Amino acid sequence: MTHERVLVTGGAGLIAGHCILQLLEQGYRVRTTVRSLTRESEVRAVLAEAGMVDGDNLSFVAADLTDDAGWSDAVDGCDYVLHVASPVRFGKTKNEDEIISPARDGALRVLRAARDAGVRRVVLTSAFHAVGFGHGHVDHLFTEDDWSPLHGPGVDAYGRSKILAERAAWEFMADQGGTMELATMLPVAVMGPALSKNVSGANHLIQQILAGRMPGYPNVWVPIVDVRDVAAAHILAMTSPAAAGERFLLASGPVVAMKEIGAILRGHFGDAAEKVPTRRIPNIVIRLAAHFNDEARSAAADLDYVKKISNDKARRVLGWEPRPASEAVIAAAESLIAKSHSTS
Numbered sequence: 001m002t003h004e005r006v007l008v009t010g011g012a013g014l015i016a017g018h019c020i021l022q023l024l025e026q027g028y029r030v031r032t033t034v035r036s037l038t039r040e041s042e043v044r045a046v047l048a049e050a051g052m053v054d055g056d057n058l059s060f061v062a063a064d065l066t067d068d069a070g071w072s073d074a075v076d077g078c079d080y081v082l083h084v085a086s087p088v089r090f091g092k093t094k095n096e097d098e099i100i101s102p103a104r105d106g107a108l109r110v111l112r113a114a115r116d117a118g119v120r121r122v123v124l125t126s127a128f129h130a131v132g133f134g135h136g137h138v139d140h141l142f143t144e145d146d147w148s149p150l151h152g153p154g155v156d157a158y159g160r161s162k163i164l165a166e167r168a169a170w171e172f173m174a175d176q177g178g179t180m181e182l183a184t185m186l187p188v189a190v191m192g193p194a195l196s197k198n199v200s201g202a203n204h205l206i207q208q209i210l211a212g213r214m215p216g217y218p219n220v221w222v223p224i225v226d227v228r229d230v231a232a233a234h235i236l237a238m239t240s241p242a243a244a245g246e247r248f249l250l251a252s253g254p255v256v257a258m259k260e261i262g263a264i265l266r267g268h269f270g271d272a273a274e275k276v277p278t279r280r281i282p283n284i285v286i287r288l289a290a291h292f293n294d295e296a297r298s299a300a301a302d303l304d305y306v307k308k309i310s311n312d313k314a315r316r317v318l319g320w321e322p323r324p325a326s327e328a329v330i331a332a333a334e335s336l337i338a339k340s341h342s343t344s
């Protein structure tokens with residue numbers, strides 16, 4: 001039993017929720033932030049349904065990434081901070097600053113407050129968007145040494161928010177971090193057990209496929225990681241001495257063809273996956289649809305490109321052992337089906 005205290009920012013989110021569950025399980029005292037304390041009971045209920053242990057060791061503080069209020073209370077007495085919260089919104093945005101400012105300035109607020117409170121280490125949730133986007137179809141094995149260009153092809157406002165926030169965090173550490181340490185996490189598309197009815201990040205893709213909202217599959221490949229493994233990596237990076245000052249790419253393994261995701265779902269769920277499409281959509285159709293449709297436009301940019309991504313560093317330095325992508329896909333689907341049937 002440890003008495004160390006960890007702040008996890010954004011407790012209503014998917015990755016943060018799994019971090020909280022695992023930290024409590026390991027005996028940590030956990031504090032989390034929500035934008036308004038009116039959400040505390042809802043978040044507690046969601047975590048309880050997911051099997052939370054020692055809920056008495058979890059407390060809540062109100063703090064918004066766009067405001068200084070609350071952050072010094074949030075970090076007070078904490079040994080570690082997992083800064084997970086950040087706006088997750090893909091595609092075109094009228095005012096990019098609505099995403100970039102909470103991501104970058106919010107990360108700086110958290111780092112400043114953490115340093116002033118004597119926090120030992122912050123683990124920041126960045127994203128593969130800060131590594132392997134905007135490079136075109138290069139034949140390259142992406143590692144933690146790579147950074148996405150801010151304005152490369154396929155880099156949207158969300159991608160820029162992740163690049164700018166992570167860069168700002170490393171710059172802060174170099175100039176003003178003092179003795180505090182930082183590690184950053186770079187997950188690819190996160191799938192796995194949904195905690196609430198809100199569908200986060202890449203679980204959307206599974207929802208679309210399950211519901212038959214896609215007529216077929218473009219010839220694109222998806223990098224996948226299970227949310228339970230993402231949470232485990234955050235906790236390993238929090239305490240592993242060798243993780244200080246390092247970035248970690250989190251991927252289950254090689255990218256998975258979108259058609260293969262459909263095959264995994266059909267293979268596992270049988271009749272319950274009857275709406276899951278079976279056919280591939282020819283490239284020419286995707287390219288034509290790209291003139292009218294945002295999703296087709298983003299798929300068109302990645303047609304036929306099999307990205308190579310290394311998870312070697314996280315395995316080697318953190319001793320991280322991710323599940324196969326198929327388990328993330330199946331767990332995501334199981335939870336989405338269960339949540340769609342539940343009345344709460």
Ligand code: NAP
Nearest residue numbers: 010012013014015064065085086087102127190200201202
């Ligand atoms: P999520 O469920 O949408 O969680 C996002 C969290 O950020 C929510 O708790 C949200 O709070 C909070 N947030 C957003 N704007 C905020 C603000 N202005 N002030 C305070 N909190 C704010 O998504 P997630 O997948 O768990 O994402 C968590 C982190 O992982 C993010 O940093 C994301 O960039 C990163 N990531 C996600 C993926 C993925 O595929 N899901 C992949 C790579 C990296 P509310 O509930 O109040 O909105």
